[in-house]
Amino acid sequence: MWATLLLPLNADDSIDFRRLETQAATLAATELDGLYAHGTAGEFQTLTEDEFDRINDLLAATGKPFQLGASHPSAQVQLERVRRAAALEPGAIQVIVPDWLPLNDREVLAFLRRTADVAGEVPLVLYNPPHAKTRVDPQLLRSLADAVPTLIGLKTAGGDKAWFDQATKSGLSIFVPGHFLASMSLLGAHGSYSNVAALSPNGAVRQAGSLDVERRIAEFFAQHVVPLQKAGLSNPALDKFLAAVGDWADVGTRVRWPMASATREQVEAARPAARSLLPELFADSW
Template structure:
């Protein structure tokens, strides 16, 4: 059983479980278990399942439960904190997933807001209150990405915190210094998690950690980089600038071609070559060719050697 997290405990670099797929879009469970073993052994602050990169929106309910069982078993054996995403476009399916996720006693449950129609501020709170009741005693993390139809404004978090005290953290895109100032004013002690490639800057402004795309590229490298941010913030920021330049040169063009975030994160994982995940994403979404990542392997190691010191 993973210890339930408090907002003060929710920190650091967390790695996500990606889905290795067969040619018929079924999950390769052996490769999934191996990838999870690598994440568990990488020294990350925690592991989570069913974010956008984990293609939660494509999972059948039996697949969802089987992944949860695997994550709970592996992380429990090695005493690694883990979070289970219960997100779904339907509030009713999300609620059902929360009930089932709670049975695995994760450190926290992640949810998105229902996504077919935008929610009012009152509806956001109504949704989270019910979800919190279903998850109890497991705490909640709200995942509010930039593409969500309902964007939670900074000044909403004070009311949310009053009504949903079991909400301990948020997963958001971050922003500039003014955004962080507004979050400090309204979000209080909520743990703010920002994208991995912005973590060094985020920590300087008060962010707590990252559900990390850098960990998708190199789990052990993301851990080493976080350690560097603490020991030598200048070096940490230098690595951040080079990560962002690499992404701008080689990943942003793929996004502009229409590849979605799951495809891009699998591209990063194949580029990093730390597990046999592949780049295939589920129908109807487009996958980046594996050869595109393989061609860049010497380039990423040359530009970002700090992320690949172990091999």
């Protein structure tokens, strides 16, 4: 169970590094297996290179196992991020397939091979979310795993039994969203880069295997997350909304321009429902 750093933002969209350092220290003291930065929820596409490096240094200093996302729509920028991230010796580096134009299978393999060469001994995790322009199916996944020995994991939305039956043949660790972890573990998932940890870090760890809690998380999401999603809020905005509902750190709901943010009123409306539906997640503060 891994949790992401979320960017606390000032009114001018600059990162409040004091609040980010406090957030990282709070997460480092939890029961989470590790922390990561620069996924979708970390708004990686908005970061300057100086911000990217500063967040990496902050995360590496927590003493908690950590992974770094080097993702960027540009393959060239991503490769340089991989080079700098590898110097900090994270447990893994998360990468995406370059994302302005879809790539064919040969191009995906070429990208991962060169990226692995730059990463050296640091292993890679392929992040392939549903909105990616290049979708990596289980057959391609197996080919990539065979060709790139340091590719060790897949960060994905998962699938049905037939999908898992094929994807697990790759031998990679398959990590799925936190609100599907209990049910997808029965199909072959190995863990989660968890959105539920945004709501309650320790609660997400302790209730990871509970199908009943998963069912009630789905009920809470249907009441308070899906309406925001339908209104056009992005995944980073939704994860910050969950962190504000959980109230375990001063993250705030603001996301970087031009994305829209959840409101204080929406957060306050959801807090009683979260604690009523999911008391197990909040039994021990965060």
